[in-house]
Amino acid sequence: MAVKEIVKRCEALFEDLHFKTVRDWKAAQPGRKAIGYMPIYVPREIIHAAGMLPVGIFGGGDQIEVIQGDAYYQSYICRIPRSTIELGVTGRIDCLDGMLFPSICDVIRNLSGMWQIMFKDKYVRYFDVPQNYMDNVGGEYYVHEMQILRDDLAKLAGREVTDDDLRASIQLYNENRKAMRDLYDYRAEKPWQAPTSEVYLVTRAGMVLPPEEHTQLVRDYIAATDAEPRAKRDNARVVLTGSFCEQPPLGLIKSIEMAGCYIVDDDFHLVTRWNLDDVVVDGDPLWNLAKSFLHRSADTSSKYSMRREDKGKFLLESVRKYGAEGVVFAAASFCDPALLERPMLLEILKKHGIPSTAFKFAENTGQMAPIREQAGTFADSIKLWSAA
Amino acid sequence: MSTQKVDTTALPGKKPAPKNVQKEDAMWLQKEMINANYHDLAIAHDVGRKVSATFVPGNLNELLMCFDFARSLPETNALQNGMRKKSGKMIMDAERDGHSEDVCTYVKADLGMMMGGEIGPTGEKLPVPDVLLLSYTGCFTFMKWFELVRQKYDCETTMLHVPYQGDGKINESMVQYVVKQLKEEVIPTLERVSGVKFDIDRLRQYMKESTKAEEDLVAVLQSAKNRPSPIDGYFGGVYYIGPIFTAFRGTPEASKFYSVLRGEIEERVRQKKGPVTPDGEMTEEKYRLVVEGPPNWTSFRDFWKMFYEDGAVVVASTYSKVGGVYDFGFRHNPDEPLESLARYCLGCYTNLNFPQRIDMICKYIDEYQADGLLINSIKSCNSFSAGQLLMLREIEKRTGKPAAFIESDLVDPRYFSSANIKNRLESYFQMINQKRRATAAVH
Ligand code: SF4
Ligand code: SF4
Numbered sequence: 137m138a139v140k141e142i143v144k145r146c147e148a149l150f151e152d153l154h155f156k157t158v159r160d161w162k163a164a165q166p167g168r169k170a171i172g173y174m175p176i177y178v179p180r181e182i183i184h185a186a187g188m189l190p191v192g193i194f195g196g197g198d199q200i201e202v203i204q205g206d207a208y209y210q211s212y213i214c215r216i217p218r219s220t221i222e223l224g225v226t227g228r229i230d231c232l233d234g235m236l237f238p239s240i241c242d243v244i245r246n247l248s249g250m251w252q253i254m255f256k257d258k259y260v261r262y263f264d265v266p267q268n269y270m271d272n273v274g275g276e277y278y279v280h281e282m283q284i285l286r287d288d289l290a291k292l293a294g295r296e297v298t299d300d301d302l303r304a305s306i307q308l309y310n311e312n313r314k315a316m317r318d319l320y321d322y323r324a325e326k327p328w329q330a331p332t333s334e335v336y337l338v339t340r341a342g343m344v345l346p347p348e349e350h351t352q353l354v355r356d357y358i359a360a361t362d363a364e365p366r367a368k369r370d371n372a373r374v375v376l377t378g379s380f381c382e383q384p385p386l387g388l389i390k391s392i393e394m395a396g397c398y399i400v401d402d403d404f405h406l407v408t409r410w411n412l413d414d415v416v417v418d419g420d421p422l423w424n425l426a427k428s429f430l431h432r433s434a435d436t437s438s439k440y441s442m443r444r445e446d447k448g449k450f451l452l453e454s455v456r457k458y459g460a461e462g463v464v465f466a467a468a469s470f471c472d473p474a475l476l477e478r479p480m481l482l483e484i485l486k487k488h489g490i491p492s493t494a495f496k497f498a499e500n501t502g503q504m505a506p507i508r509e510q511a512g513t514f515a516d517s518i519k520l521w522s523a524a
Numbered sequence: 525m526s527t528q529k530v531d532t533t534a535l536p537g538k539k540p541a542p543k544n545v546q547k548e549d550a551m552w553l554q555k556e557m558i559n560a561n562y563h564d565l566a567i568a569h570d571v572g573r574k575v576s577a578t579f580v581p582g583n584l585n586e587l588l589m590c591f592d593f594a595r596s597l598p599e600t601n602a603l604q605n606g607m608r609k610k611s612g613k614m615i616m617d618a619e620r621d622g623h624s625e626d627v628c629t630y631v632k633a634d635l636g637m638m639m640g641g642e643i644g645p646t647g648e649k650l651p652v653p654d655v656l657l658l659s660y661t662g663c664f665t666f667m668k669w670f671e672l673v674r675q676k677y678d679c680e681t682t683m684l685h686v687p688y689q690g691d692g693k694i695n696e697s698m699v700q701y702v703v704k705q706l707k708e709e710v711i712p713t714l715e716r717v718s719g720v721k722f723d724i725d726r727l728r729q730y731m732k733e734s735t736k737a738e739e740d741l742v743a744v745l746q747s748a749k750n751r752p753s754p755i756d757g758y759f760g761g762v763y764y765i766g767p768i769f770t771a772f773r774g775t776p777e778a779s780k781f782y783s784v785l786r787g788e789i790e791e792r793v794r795q796k797k798g799p800v801t802p803d804g805e806m807t808e809e810k811y812r813l814v815v816e817g818p819p820n821w822t823s824f825r826d827f828w829k830m831f832y833e834d835g836a837v838v839v840a841s842t843y844s845k846v847g848g849v850y851d852f853g854f855r856h857n858p859d860e861p862l863e864s865l866a867r868y869c870l871g872c873y874t875n876l877n878f879p880q881r882i883d884m885i886c887k888y889i890d891e892y893q894a895d896g897l898l899i900n901s902i903k904s905c906n907s908f909s910a911g912q913l914l915m916l917r918e919i920e921k922r923t924g925k926p927a928a929f930i931e932s933d934l935v936d937p938r939y940f941s942s943a944n945i946k947n948r949l950e951s952y953f954q955m956i957n958q959k960r961r962a963t964a965a966v967h
Contacts (some may be wrong), residue, residue: 208913210931212626212903217910239688241664242906248690249878250911253918262690262877267660267667267683268705277687277701440658440667440683444674467624472906475624476631476668480675482622496626 139334139360142353146337149344150386153200153223157344159231161189169292171259172229173236174220174244175381176436177410178263179282179425181309184347185301186289191232192343192407195219198385198500200228208250214470215498216382217247224255233292234259236285240381240438241473259292261285267440269430278426286422302421305347310414312347315354320401320409322358324458327398328368329361332376333390339405371398372518375460377451378478380406380436382468384497391504392464396515400458403436410434437477448484455490461518464511465494491518550785551763551800557781558604559646561595561771566648568594574718577653577673580847582661582686582869586730586774586856587710591718595771596653598669602633604645606821606935614640615936628665629904629936635672652677655717657710659684662846662874663907682713686869692880694870702866728858730774735858737768738850740782745851747789748839749892752809754792756799757892758838759828762819769847774856801832810835811956814888816842816881816915817900817908820932823940827932830949838898840888842881845873849884874907882918889923895956897927898949903939926959928952 149157162168170189173180180190196202196219204225205218223229235258237248248262264281266274290297319338323330338357342350376392380403392399412432416424435441435450455463463485467474478494485492493514495507568575576593578584580600588595605611614636615629621639623632637643637650644650656679660666667683674681684705687698711722744764748757755761764785772778798806802825813831815838820827831838848854849871857864869875876884885897897919901909916927930948933939 208911210901210903210909210913213906213910237690243910245664245688245690246878246906246911249881250914252877252879253882253914262688264687264690266701267685268701268709270708273701273704273708274685276704277697280697437668438664440685441671442683444678444681447671447675470626472627472665473668475627476665476672478624479622480672483675496624 137356137360139357139364142357142360143334143337146341146353149341150337151199153196154228155191155231155344158189158191161346162231169233170231171234171236171289172232173263173407174238174240174247176238176240176406176438177265177433178236178238178407179285179429180347180407181302181305181415181421181425182282182285182297183289184305184308186286186293186297187295188233188289188293189346192405193220193223193229193235194340194343194383194405195499196222197383198387198502202500212470213243214382214468215500216468217243219499220247221250221254224251232258234261236261236263239264241471244381259288261288265429269442271427271430275423275426275430278429279422282422282425299421303417306415306421306424307417308347308351310417312342312351312354313409313411313414315351316342316408319354319358320458322362324400326362327371327373327400328366330358331393332399332402333386333393334361336386336389336404339408342408343405369396370519371396372462372515373398373400373458373460374462374464374514374518375400375451375454375458376402376464376466377481378465378467378471378474378494379404380474382471382499384466385499385501387504388466388497388501388507391508392511395508395511396519397464397511399464400460401454403434406434406436437473448481451481452484452488452490461522462491462493462514464514465492467494467496469496469498491521550781550788551760553781553784554763554766557767557772557777558600558770562644562646562648562650565594565596565650566644569651574654575651576655576657576714577670578657579659579661579666580769581663581872581874582659582684583769583773583847584657584659584684584710584865584869585771586727586734587706587865588657588714589730589774590722590726591714591720593655593714593718594651596650597770598634598673599630600770601637601645601650602630602935603821605633605637607824608645609822609937610645611636611822611935612937627904628669629933631665631669631672633935634669635676638673638676653679655679655714656681657684657714658682659686659869661686661869661872662688663905665907680713680717682710684710684869686875689870689875689877689880692877694867698870699863699866702869703862706862706865724861727861731856731858731861731864733776733779734774734856736779737773737782738848738855740779740786741765741768742850743786744782744789745840745844747793748837750793751893752796752798752806753812753837753839754789754797754799756801756828756832756838757844758815758819758841759801759824759831760799761838761841761844765844765847799832799837801828803829803832806832806835806837808835809837811953812837812839812892812894813896813898814838814840814885814892814894815898815900816885816912818843818846818902818905818934819900820940821935822937823942826942827940827945830946834949834953836949836953839892839894842873842885847872849873849876878911878915882915882922885915885919886922889919889925894925895960896925896952897923898952899927899929901929901931903931903933904936905934926952926955928955
């Protein structure tokens, strides 16, 4: 398939806020179930092992008009919960048999309880993860949390979720993670071949496709785009961070690129790259998932940094690994986790002589000109600085 | 007022009560206690004491006392600065230093205070903490808050992760998770920083004191079930919870304070008296309200006045449960000290899920025979505020009582619009009257 077609398919998936793919997947076999999850991370392996489709719900973007959702939130709360409620009350996600709300912030946390009240016939769970990373402390607690999810989903599926089911799912997701790592490595190596506006869509497709299919899609995209050489520009290489939950509109990502930045790493859809390497397949599957979470997972604002010197390490490593020249901090308005993290990260970047710029967005931001201008000035300053 | 008196002359910084404001004796006493704690903090390093900082919800005061720490509570510092009209500048200083206008103003007031040389609410300089005990019960912002403080001061931090009651209950795994963190992470860190060995019997002893104070506090808060209510459970309530939610839970001073307070309040019940307000005793109780959400501190007295001027008394509030929910039976248990600390943290109000919060408010409306619910939605605080509009509708539906919604902020004076709030309250009181008339017509 040509790269254009692949991207078009991903775009269609991205724009389909009635989740037809999910409906089709369910209709293909009677009794199939789908479970939604919000950012940033849930162990999708457990959902998959129960024979269900994990579906990432990342708000309504700039494509839906939020009418009812606004009646649930004051003006000073970010947008993703209101557009998610809009998806819920308008029946767009009624194909989901359940929803998981990961412990990312107080807004999503409270949304879990609102969902329990508003969608009484659905399975709803607040999915807590440990902030203590010792095996016998946080690990044991986390294994127990995962066991509850496993039991609940088994009940919903009407069948046991065996260790072997879990191992097979871990294996499949390991392949998906590998494909995602390859995609990010490829983009960092040849960002002109894999613009982030495309990589974003290819990744986002993983929120609705079964993992096997998504892995193939990622592989196909890398092969297809590599076969069609594109023009290389003298852009500034940047890491984009702060957008781990509410998503910037696609137009904003395009604007940053058009302004002269190559995004070589980002924190969109972290769930696809949460586990930094393969999760061990042999042995106790829940413990393997737990250990990967505790010791080998991505860092983000909603995770506690045990020591002062750990703060910013992950971002610095991303800058180093992907050869970035600067950092764009793009956070959703009213996003406490991102905005409270921001001064700490900016200070650390400054200490390391890494240029940065910061702005806020909402998922329905329409005015791109100021952001394009800011990103353009930033790209120019990086270029000037590196030329000096 | 009751004639029962407590000798507060031993407390430093005691000033005679200003004549233009009326308070119960216990209210003065609590003020003395809080001021005395600021003085303790100010001199702590000079007298060789280590200093801890920790948050109100899920605070482990008894445990910190086992290591002889002087105890600072940054939220209390922020609110005290708010009441003394100092927080506005602090917040703006923090914003100028790169903190977003969108985030919790408690955090910014604290960081702004640091930038201004750590001059505390009473004018004495507060020390840099030797340890930050980060127990983030019921709010993620706490975690960022202490990460920010740590980044600035490089002080030792110990984290106690308290899982959220997502299912509306506490399971054994959650309790054990907290207990293990106490044993393996928190206690060893506190031992190391303080140089004091942990003695569980000392903890038990403090907990015995806590229980006494908890018992009396519950009696005080529940006195509002009487008609007229002898207390205001929100505006007055913040004075009542002061000592037990901060550095005093587990101390004999707190036990004494709560027993005096209880005595005063029981006397008011006997005399069928209404609450004491800054302008004197409230004589006619016209409206009985339940309030959800924290108060505004920067215009605290003006805000309160809008209620008592119209004869509105708050009979129950959720804010008076942020530092511990005691009215449904929980007490610190000296026989199971660590488990009980865990259950305490797990049970604080903002760690309850939405259906639990709604149930609790409906129960208050019923048991305290309230006319309705008022939500003071705080711009700063996602933990409280996200979802309150649904809460309002659900509670109205379930109780059939009218509810109203106002918006303000904790310590940012820019978000307190006196005229708007007053208008809103007045229409709300009218709504209650209408509802009463309608009900009377039906019966
Ligand atoms: S955008 Fe930020 S504040 Fe809003 S739900 Fe997501 S993490 Fe929470
Ligand atoms: S967000 Fe709310 S609960 Fe959290 S620190 Fe701020 S005021 Fe307190």
